[in-house]
Amino acid sequence: MEYFTVNNSTGVRELVERLNGQSFYTNSYDFLLSDELIIYGFLKDESSEYGEGNLFVFGKTVRPDDVILATSDSIFSKIKRYGMSSKYKGLLNAKGEVTLPNIYDDICLFAYDRILIEKNGKFGIVDTSGKILAEPKYDQIFDAGEYTIGFIIDNKVGFMNTNGSVVINPKFDKATSYNNFNEGLIVVSETIDGLPYQYCIDHYGLIKGDMEYIGQEDEYIPPYDTYNDDEYSDPLDAYDGDPDARWNTD
Incomplete structure (x- = not known):
């Protein structure tokens, strides 16, 4: 499929x-011209x-007569919130049927x-029939290549198949887990016992090859004496043997 943005009513008429x-007029797309619809x-x-x-x-504008007021006794139940739903998005098929509510x-x-859906800052996946394959609960969803979908939840990376079934549970660190699968393998990182590997x-989550520690090694600073290769030299010689002279920088 290919996606095209529709900007205004003129664009909708041209599209229709x-x-x-x-379609050689075997199907009519005139339903897109409805005043109640906004085509994004x-x-x-x-x-x-x-x-x-x-x-x-x-999106679809709710008319005043169609508004169902809240049943509570609060002052907010008296407010008619028509028109608000037009900013929310859904899917129509070629017959004008709602396959995914707005x-x-x-x-x-x-x-x-x-198709990627977003709700309250969370992401999910639906197919072209509007069937929800993955509920919008993930912080991020990305194409991991080779018919695999990567996702991030609670700062951990996992992987699902194209039907939305989680194949590899989220446990990988997200900082270095954005590589695509290549010939059946992907590079991931994981913190084990506080150390990064x-x-x-x-595609099944099985480890292939060795695990490599990727943290920084502690810098080793040897004592001063190990820098002195001359057993006959003395660091005090530079100060004429006077240890107090070491503090004199004049």
Whole structure:
């Protein structure tokens, strides 16, 4: 799929005309012109001849008559909050059916024909039918390559498959775990007993090769006497044998 941003009502009209023509009028996209809809983006389906898999990121304005007031007795229950839902995004299919309700802060195209959703600063994954594969609970989601999806939760990195099933539990340090899988392996780092180690794992989380300590070694400072290779020399010789002269810098 490919994502296109739709900026204004003129852009929506142009999109409708183009899509109607491309489908040879076998499908009508006039539903996109509804006054209640705000179209934020268009996910173009490249796999079908007439675009049956096209998707649209939308918001919807709630009219005053459709507002359901809260049942509490607080003063806030008297406030009509219509119009607010237009900033939240959902998905429509090519028939105008809601496949994902407009309750998300953002929706964008991901990899492997998956779609990234964001809610309250957390991220999840849905497929093109709108089915939620991973709930929006992750701090970050990224493409780890080779049909593997990486995620970060509580500052730890883990990996899931393209169906949203966690394959490798989050335990890796995020600072050095952004490499893509390459020929079945990925470099990760893990803090073990307070010490940082780096190693390779496969798609099942099995360690391949040796674990390497990547922390800094403590600097060794030898005593002064070890710098003196001449057994007959004395550091006091520079001060004419007077130890008090060492403090005289004049």
